[in-house]
Amino acid sequence: xxxxxxxxxxxxxxxxxxxxxxxxxxxxxxxxxxxxxxxxxxxxxxxxxxxxxxxxxxxxxxxxxxxxxxxxxxxxxxxxxxxxxxxxxxxxxxxxxxxxxxxxxxxxxxxxxxxxxxxxxxxxxxxxxxxxxxxxxxxxxxxxxxxxxxxxxxxxxxxxxxxxxxxxxxxxxxxxxxxxxxxxxxxxxxxxxxxxxxxxxxxxxxxxxxxxxxxxxxxxxxxxxxxxxxxxxxxxxxxxxxxxxxxxxxxxxxxxxxxxxxxxxxxxxxxxxxxxxxxxxxxxxxxxxxxxxxxxxxxxxxxxxxxxxxxxxxxxxxxxxxxxxxxxxxxxxxxxxxxxxxxxxxxxxxxxxxxxxxxxxxxxxxxxxxxxxxxxxxxxxxxxxxxxxxxxxxxxxxxxxxxxxxxxxxxxxxxxxxxxxxxxxxxxxxxxxxxxxxxxxxxxxxxxxxxxxxxxxxxxxxxxxxxxxxxxxxxxxxxxxxxxxxxxxxxxxxxxxxxxxxxxxxxxxxxxxxxxxxxxxxxxxxxxxxxxxxxxxxxxxxx
Amino acid sequence: xxxxxxxxxxxxxxxxxxxxxxxxxxxxxxxxxxxxxxxxxxxxxxxxxxxxxxxxxxxxxxxxxxxxxxxxxxxxxxxxxxxxxxxxxxxxxxxxxxxxxxxxxxxxxxxxxxxxxxxxxxxxxxxxxxxxxxxxxxxxxxxxxxxxxxxxxxxxxxxxxxxxxxxxxxxxxxxxxxxxxxxxxxxxxxxxxxxxxxxxxxxxxxxxxxxxxxxxxxxxxxxxxxxxxxxxxxxxxxxxxxxxxxxxxxxxxxxxxxxxxxxxxxxxxxxxxxxxxxx
Numbered sequence: 001x002x003x004x005x006x007x008x009x010x011x012x013x014x015x016x017x018x019x020x021x022x023x024x025x026x027x028x029x030x031x032x033x034x035x036x037x038x039x040x041x042x043x044x045x046x047x048x049x050x051x052x053x054x055x056x057x058x059x060x061x062x063x064x065x066x067x068x069x070x071x072x073x074x075x076x077x078x079x080x081x082x083x084x085x086x087x088x089x090x091x092x093x094x095x096x097x098x099x100x101x102x103x104x105x106x107x108x109x110x111x112x113x114x115x116x117x118x119x120x121x122x123x124x125x126x127x128x129x130x131x132x133x134x135x136x137x138x139x140x141x142x143x144x145x146x147x148x149x150x151x152x153x154x155x156x157x158x159x160x161x162x163x164x165x166x167x168x169x170x171x172x173x174x175x176x177x178x179x180x181x182x183x184x185x186x187x188x189x190x191x192x193x194x195x196x197x198x199x200x201x202x203x204x205x206x207x208x209x210x211x212x213x214x215x216x217x218x219x220x221x222x223x224x225x226x227x228x229x230x231x232x233x234x235x236x237x238x239x240x241x242x243x244x245x246x247x248x249x250x251x252x253x254x255x256x257x258x259x260x261x262x263x264x265x266x267x268x269x270x271x272x273x274x275x276x277x278x279x280x281x282x283x284x285x286x287x288x289x290x291x292x293x294x295x296x297x298x299x300x301x302x303x304x305x306x307x308x309x310x311x312x313x314x315x316x317x318x319x320x321x322x323x324x325x326x327x328x329x330x331x332x333x334x335x336x337x338x339x340x341x342x343x344x345x346x347x348x349x350x351x352x353x354x355x356x357x358x359x360x361x362x363x364x365x366x367x368x369x370x371x372x373x374x375x376x377x378x379x380x381x382x383x384x385x386x387x388x389x390x391x392x393x394x395x396x397x398x399x400x401x402x403x404x405x406x407x408x409x410x411x412x413x414x415x416x417x418x419x420x421x422x423x424x425x426x427x428x429x430x431x432x433x434x435x436x437x438x439x440x441x442x443x444x445x446x447x448x449x450x451x452x453x454x455x456x457x458x459x460x461x462x463x464x465x466x467x468x469x470x471x472x473x474x475x476x477x478x479x480x481x482x483x484x485x486x487x488x489x490x491x492x493x494x495x496x497x498x499x500x501x502x503x504x505x506x507x508x509x510x511x512x513x514x515x516x517x518x519x520x521x522x523x524x525x526x527x528x529x530x531x532x533x534x535x536x537x538x539x540x541x542x543x
Numbered sequence: 544x545x546x547x548x549x550x551x552x553x554x555x556x557x558x559x560x561x562x563x564x565x566x567x568x569x570x571x572x573x574x575x576x577x578x579x580x581x582x583x584x585x586x587x588x589x590x591x592x593x594x595x596x597x598x599x600x601x602x603x604x605x606x607x608x609x610x611x612x613x614x615x616x617x618x619x620x621x622x623x624x625x626x627x628x629x630x631x632x633x634x635x636x637x638x639x640x641x642x643x644x645x646x647x648x649x650x651x652x653x654x655x656x657x658x659x660x661x662x663x664x665x666x667x668x669x670x671x672x673x674x675x676x677x678x679x680x681x682x683x684x685x686x687x688x689x690x691x692x693x694x695x696x697x698x699x700x701x702x703x704x705x706x707x708x709x710x711x712x713x714x715x716x717x718x719x720x721x722x723x724x725x726x727x728x729x730x731x732x733x734x735x736x737x738x739x740x741x742x743x744x745x746x747x748x749x750x751x752x753x754x755x756x757x758x759x760x761x762x763x764x765x766x767x768x769x770x771x772x773x774x775x776x777x778x779x780x781x782x783x784x785x786x787x788x789x790x791x792x793x794x795x796x797x798x799x800x801x802x803x804x805x806x807x808x809x810x811x812x813x814x815x816x817x818x819x820x821x822x
Contacts, residue, residue, distance in 0.1 A: 337714050361720045369718055377711035381733040387712075390729070391719030436715075443719060 005032035006176055006209045007056075012069035014051050014060070014233075025051045025064060027233040033177065038203060038210040040220045040241070043230035044256075044458035045429075049213050051233075053179045055079065057096060058086045073177075092122055095170035099182040101162035105154040111138070111165055112150040118172040137168040142198060159323075160191035164198065171202060178203070181213045188322035188485065193529035196222050215458065217260055218488070221245055221532030229253045259463040261492035263515060263533065277446050277479050278311040278334075278367075283343035283353075285329055285503075303329040304340070305503040311447065316473065316480040318494030318511065320487060320526070326503040327483050331449045334481070335367055336360060347447065365395060368440040372452035374432035378424035384410070384435055385420035391443045402442075409438040413468060430461035434468065441472070449481045454489060466493055487530050491515055499523045550812040557808020563801035567618050567794075574615035582612040582768040593786050604773070604787050605780055614794055617770040620763075621798060624685055624754040625747040631689035632750075633743060636696025641727050643697070644704025655701070658694045666691035670753060674762045681764040684757060688750045699742055703735040737813035741806050748802035755795050770795050 014026040026048045033039050043049035054060050056071050056078050071078040073094070078086070090096075098104045106114060115134035119125045125133065131150075138146035141164040154162055163183060170178055180199065184192040200223055203210045212223060220227055224241040229252065237250040248254045285304040303326045311317050321327040332338040334345055336352060345352035350363050371377035378387055388409060389402035397405075407417040413434040424432060433453065440448055450469065454462040470493060473480050484490050490497055491511060498508040499520065507520040518524045527533070552558050580586070585607040586599065593602040593610075601610040643654035661669075670687040677683035707713060708731060716726045757763055758771030759778075770791040777787030 335718055337717065361722075364718055364720055369715070371711040371715065373711055377715060379712040379716075379730050379734070382729070390716065390721060394719060394721040394725065439715060439719070 004035045006035050006073065007033040007211075008072045009052055009056075010070050010072065012052055012055065012071065013067050014048075014055055015065055015067045017063035021046075022232060024048075024067075024233050026055070028069070029230075029233070029235055030069075031228050031235065031238060033209045033211055034226075035176075035209055036203070036207045037225040038200070038212055038223055040212045040214060040224035040227045041230060042214060042217065042220055042227060042256075044215060044460065047230040048233035049215075049230045050181050053096070053181060053211060053213060057090060057094065057179070058083065088122070091118055091170075091175070092173045093175050094177045094179065095173070095175040096179040096181065097163070097166045097170050097183045099185050101159065101166045101186075102154060104166055105162060107154050109153070110150070111152050111154070111157075114165070115169050115172060118169050122173065124173070133172070134168075137172055138165070140171070140202070141165070141168045143168075158191075159187050160195060163187060163191075163195055167195075167198065167202070171206070174206065175208065177209050177211065179211045179213070182215070183212075184219060185214070185216070189487065189531075190322065190525055190529040192219070192531065193222075196531065199223065216531065217245070217257055217459070218530065218532030229256070256459060259460045260532075261463070261466070261486075261488040263488060263491045263530070274312040274314060276310040277313050277347065278481075279344070279346040280310070280334065281308045281344045281346075283307040283330065283333055283345065284341045285326075285333055285338065286341055302326075302503045304333060307343070307498075307500075307503075307505050309498055309505070309508060311479045311481060313446075313479055314473065314477050315496065316482055316494045318490040318497040319481060319483045319500060320485065320490045320497055321500035322485060322526075324502075325500040327485075327500045328451055329503075330500070331369070331451050331481065331483050334449060335364060335369055337369075362395075365443045366445050367447045367449065368443055368445040370433070370436050370440050370448060370450040370453040373456055374429045374436065375456075377436050378432055380424055382424075383420065384422055384424065384427075387424070387435065388420075388439050388442050391439065395443070405442065406438070409441055410435075412441070412472070413438045428461075429457055430465060433457060433461075433465050437465075437468065437472070441476070445478070447479045447481065449483065451483045452485065453482075455484065455486065462489070469493065487515075487526060499526065547812050551808050554808040554811050556804045557811070560801040560804025560808065563797050564805060567798050567801070568622065570615050571618035571622050574612075574619055578609070578612040578615055580612070582616040583608060590780075590784050592784075601790055602784075602786050604777065605784070610773070610787065610790055613768045613773050614770070614790055616768040617773060617791060617794065618798075620681070620767045620769040621751045621754060621795070624681070624688065625751040625802075628685045628688035628692065628750045628754075629743055629746045631685065632693040632746060633696055633739070635689065636693035637700050637732070637739070639693070640697035640700025640702075641704050641732060644701040645708055645723065645727055645731065647705075651701075654697070658697045661691070662694045667753070667756065670757060671760070671762060674757055679757075679762045679764055681767060684754055684762075684764060687757075688753050691753070692746055692749065696739070696742065696746075699738060700735055703738060704731055707731050707734055740813065741810045744802055744806035744809055748799040748806070751795065751799055751802070 010030050012026055012029045013024055016023065016025045029052055031039070041049045051060070055066050066079050112131055112134050115137060116127070116130040119130045119133065135146055135150060138149055143149045143161055143164050149157065149161065157165065184195050187195060196219065199210065214220060220241065226239065227241050227244040228235050228238040229244065229250065230236065231252050237244060237248060237253045244253060245257065248257060283304055284306060287301040287303055289299045307330055309317065319327045319330060329338060333340040334352065340353050343353055347363065348366055350359070352363055352367070355363050385403050385406050388406035389399070392402040392405065393399060403420065407420055410417050410419050415431060415434055424435070427435065454465050457465060466489065469480065472478065482490065482493055494511045496509060497511050497514045498505045499514065499522065500506065501522050507514065507518065507523045514523060515527060518527060586609050587596065587603045587607050589603060589605050589607045591599060591603040594600060595602065599609050599611065601614070604610055639654050639658065643651040670691045673687035673690060674683050677686070713726060713730050716730045754769065755771030755774070758769045759775035761775060763769050763772045773791040774788045777784065781788055
């Protein structure tokens with residue numbers, strides 16, 4: 001293959017501090033980045049996929065340092081450059097965009113000044129030219145109303161707009177290389193699709209080389225020319241996007257691709273003829289914030305508007321929507337972690353929305369929740385046994401019985417019973433999520449609400465946890481409400497799906513119908529935005 | 544625990560602080576054995592300069608009392624007042640902060656206004672008034688110091704609790720039917736321990752300073768020899784007999800410095816992620 005590498009990494013090796021789980025963050029990695037191509041570096045968390053880019057930019061954490069190899073850019077080894085020499089390269093010839101645009105932008109600076117600062121840092125242009133160029137850039141990245149955006153502060157822009165600003169800043173000095181580190185991970189699926197398209201378009205127009213770091217094979221399918229798959233700090237497979245996605249040769253790649261939830265849904269719907277365990281009618285929740293000193297112009301957010309649905313025994317209902325759609329608020333209103341303003345939640349003969357004190361405490365036994373963040377959902381100072389047994393003990397079960405039950409539950413969710421005497425920090429994200437599930441099951445609930453329960457997990461772990469949930473649901477005859485932003489996950493696990501937008505349910509129906517015959521325009525746009533949809537990733541089988 | 548010591552000892556100042564504090568503690572414990580006689584007893588002629596008699600290496604004061612014995616007994620008072628008043632301040636501050644942070648709403652408002660009431664009064668003036676009203680004694684001094692130093696504890700705990708109560712594990716505990724008291728005691732407070740320990744070590748230092756200041760003004764316990772009293776008594780003769788105020792002053796300085804160093808070391812050891820940066 002005729003190639004024209006702008007950047008070539010040879011035998012790069014980056015050491016981790018002592019006591020880390022492996023010796024090298026990046027171990028003997030070599031790859032080229034060619035002019036005018038998009039190279040995707042894919043891997044799960046901890047695979048070292050961001051490390052080589054960070055080494056290139058001199059952004060490695062203090063105790064992590066490169067110990068071997070070279071990063072050749074325009075005939076110079078970047079690893080040998082001093083901080084000052086690197087500073088000159090950064091931004092001007094190699095630019096970077098990050099995952100969380102809110103934390104990458106200065107919250108106290110107007111957008112115009114932030115972009116102008118890029119020129120200022122390199123002593124280019126006069127102040128007037130800088131501001132003209134900033135406007136030009138904002139137009140180029142497609143921000144609506146660029147004149148107004150110039151004067152705006154970051155918090156006044158949406159996530160997608162902030163990411164566009166970041167891209168504008170990165171493009172400001174016409175770099176030869178753009179490094180994008182998970183730039184769309186924090187964005188909603190429709191915004192993600194737009195940003196991916198923008199990056200692709202700008203890359204073509206400017207002939208840049210783009211290094212795109214991601215964990216999401218869907219995104220890879222959308223954007224990549226070439227792909228390098230990383231595991232434990234090594235590149236296990238590299239090749240063109242078509243080769244890697246359609247015909248992966250390494251077992252790990254095959255496993256990763258197979259773990260991606262497919263969009264194929266079953267036409268058969270479980271539980272539709274069974275009696276409902278949970279009926280929700282006319283649920284409403286409105287937030288009123290701000291309003292200033294005299295209470296003028298309060299900000300009113302209708303988080304949940306007139307939401308009604310039923311949940312049958314053994315059924316999984318998905319609630320999907322983008323951020324701010326009110327999907328989590330619905331879940332929290334159901335268990336009264338948030339007080340609904342209006343509406344009825346009928347569960348086991350009670351109206352959950354009206355209960356108070358002791359009666360509420362009792363009723364909550366039959367509706368439990370699994371949380372999103374496996375790191376924040378377990379008390380770091382409690383042992384696992386205690387975490388699981390606490391609930392039953394609060395309801396009067398004896399300590400011995402509660403702990404014996406906790407051991408049984410740990411085995412049920414696929415962990416060793418000895419985990420009972422260990423602390424949460426000794427477990428990985430996936431294992432913690434299993435502990436969270438065991439805790440939810442400890443009170444023998446009839447309904448479980450899983451609020452983005454697999455969103456924080458790597459795709460292979462995600463698949464395992466989803467399988468576990470499906471299996472437990474079957475065995476214990478649970479009804480599940482699965483709240484997620486990820487339509488692939490919803491397609492895999494849900495019997496019926498409710499699509500939410502701006503606090504309202506815009507469509508509710510069997511999963512098969514939602515995906516194959518969406519009635520609402522919003523649902524259709526969501527489905528069209530799923531990355532990698534055209535390339536049916538599911539077609540690949542594990543050999 | 545081993546890990547904790549490893550991180551703690553990485554801060555050299557903290558280790559030095561711990562050594563100084565250990566010496567002060569040993570001196571306080573051994574004082575009655577080394578100096579069996581009361582530190583108030585006249586033992587030699589007044590104004591004996593340091594190193595002029597082997598038996599009284601730090602000299603004697605205006606009434607012929609042994610300065611060294613005074614320092615040793617003063618260590619007892621300082622440590623006792625520092626520790627007990629800090630514990631008392633924690634016992635007031637932690638519950639108030641925890642209740643305000645956890646329940647929010649009007650409980651928070653009421654408790655915080657109450658806290659502010661104490662914060663707006665200059666703490667030293669309040670301490671003087673309290674000691675003067677209750678008659679100077681070791682108990683009234685400890686009580687006065689505790690009463691003026693709990694507000695920062697309440698504020699700290701409230702802030703920590705506010706951020707912890709929205710954590711998912713606290714929500715999980717609510718859902719699993721645990722009562723508020725259990726949740727505060729088991730889920731929330733254990734996670735506020737590290738900043739409380741750091742603050743407490745610094746509060747001991749402040750309490751020692753407050754006690755010394757009160758004694759300096761003559762509001763100390765009249766039956767107990769303390770460093771502040773020694774400096775206060777010596778201030779009129781500071782030009783003739785510098786050693787009378789110098790040695791107790793150094794004792795206060797070293798003890799307070801040691802506690803501050805320890806506080807910093809604890810902070811590094813308990814928040815390893817913050818500590819590692821910039822080194």
